[in-house]
Amino acid sequence: MIADDDLTAALTALRAVGRRSSVARSLQGDVEQRLLQSIVDATASLFDAEASSIALFESDPDRLEFRVAAGAHGAGAIGLVVKPSEGIAGFVFSTGQGLAMTDVASDPRFDREAAERTGYVPRSIATVPLLDDEGSIGVLQVLDKRGSPSFSLRDMELLAIFAKQATTAIKATRVQRDSVRLLQEVLNQIGDGAMTEEQVETLVTEATRGLDEESETPFWHLVEHIAVLRGLGERELSLVSSILEVVARQAQRARRRA
């Protein structure tokens, strides 16, 4: 079993990390979603495409979920779920090999069912994998360039660059999302395998409960206030900023006097 001291230290660390990532989330909103959205927006605009979308791999059960989309015919793709063992998205995800296809709509067998669920059946599709060090984490897809019936090698190269950007963004923001999973791993390591998965799960749940309401120091309170202020207009923000300036000057004077 884990020594009590180890456990207390782990739980303290766990609460601190959980609290910070929760504050970071409230400050920034869903960063991953926003970054991915900006990437598909840029992709659709650069390629002058009817649609651009990103699907990410999720497990239990294994699936590719279309998370963001852009372009005139993109919206229908959001929320679409496909199996990794099916279709172009599945193939590109599974092999890490990008490819493009044209004449898609003229072939009645070709992914038509999935395409129809999005409300738009494309003529051409380019798909590249989102690759990190471990392998594929999803795909980036572009449908129908308006100026051209198909995708060139240069297009594929550019798409790969966008995919790289998307992968970097996802990796950076998943640190937040995965903090609980990370802590479970830490606990498992401290416990040297002595705890069952359920026990670890219970501990983590217990340790992270109510984190959002609890404040560690007045400083984190302040951060949370600032998060709320983000919603204000320019004039209000400028006013708040002036007030804070006065407060900060007061604080400096007080420190000097002390």
Add this chain to the structure above:
Amino acid sequence: MTGLDLPAWSEPFTNIPSLARQLRLQGISRDWAWGGATGAGIKVGIVDSGLEASHPRLAGRVVQSVAVELEDGEPQVVPDDGQDLYGHGTACGGIIVGLAPDVELVSVRVLGADLRGKGAAFAAGLEWAIEQGIRVLNLSLSSKSDSLLPVFHELVDRAYFKGQILVSAANNVPAPSYPSLFSSVVSVAAHGEPDPLRLYYNLAPPVEFGAWGVDVPVAWKDGGSTVATGNSFAAPHVAGMVALILSKHPDLTAFEVKTILAAIADNPRS
């Protein structure tokens, strides 16, 4: 960290280098290399998503189908039912039969619902194909698992020394990919000239050859067809040429085959 400090991906194959300084191999012409050849007597393995044996473009040339399955996490090679999950393997097989109509195709399926492109399954399928002595292997997929680097390295060397030709599509995204990075494979990227026999030799490795891979009309699943772009579709053009060469000159080594490919490449010579 990757095990090899090399550029791992293909740039678009657009600047064709001149071979003025290269090779005094004028005696080797395309006619010498494969004139009159049909691919007869040569087995070509397609390590991919399966081959749809009944597809008209494969013209009944599929002689065997196996699949890698995971049993308790261990890859096993088992008989397969002649289907293709995605259409990709059939596309590659169709390109090869189009160039070398009398080859015998062997499907080695390493993709599937439970495999999801796992590098270990790919390695197991490749090892099986090498053990079977299948002369030409088309690898229009790759693994980026650094932990499998030594496994693939050992396998491709084994094939090279046995005179088997591994034709490997370069990755078209900036990431390491095995085995296309190894010098003992014939690595291929796409060019955009619509000619199945147009071949370019690249003087700046790791990608050594360029073949047609843009808007290629290909077979797809359920007896269908489509038009596809990617290095995936360039590699089988080279695999088809290699099958032609070997059916006419069966005793060639892997090194000799590569040299012949360079000698008959369409690069400008002045």
